[in-house]
Amino acid sequence: SQQGEEDPQALSIQEGENATMNCSYKTSINNLQWYRQNSGRGLVHLILIRSNEREKHSGRLRVTLDTSKKSSSLLITASRAADTASYFCATEGSGGSEKLVFGKGMKLTVNP
């Protein structure tokens, strides 16, 4: 069963705008990760945030985690057409699970 649920399911923006995607989950986690998938390709790891972290940055990506609300957000600043992809959040359960549970993903379209 899916743990993470991305919101919105689809987002269309113009190049240069910021894109914010949200993920909600249900159980306690060790970490939460975001992945990107370009059409017809495998998923690519973007960023990992641990349960004791509140915010993390990587280039144009900013991830926040609110464990009290069981939610995370991924912000992509100054979006580019190349950011067009599907984005997934994935959670590793607390207690050192060997597995990740992925959400259903959301589609981001960045129009040039």
Place this chain on the structure above:
Amino acid sequence: DAGITQSPRHKVTETGTPVTLRCHQTENHRYMYWYRQDPGHGLRLIHYSYGVKDTDKGEVSDGYSVSRSKTEDFLLTLESATSSQTSVYFCAIRDGVNEQFFGPGTRLTVL
């Protein structure tokens, strides 16, 4: 793609035939995973392996079996393929932090 390949990349088969998909890694990672991806369902774990000859079931393991006789190879077998197993199959490997690296996928069509 992080030293992970899948074969075949595309396969069309008929209902009732056995199918084996192969995942090969050059990273020497202990953990390997098989997922299927379907519209509306996202990525769902089929089976995973935590070492040679050590495997465990995932969320949607019915109708699938796996084998891992050496570190670099993880095989997924559909003993008797059904149309509901038409999907895109992804293999992944895991580093020490549980970040996963995915292969390019295998598109399987069962007629």
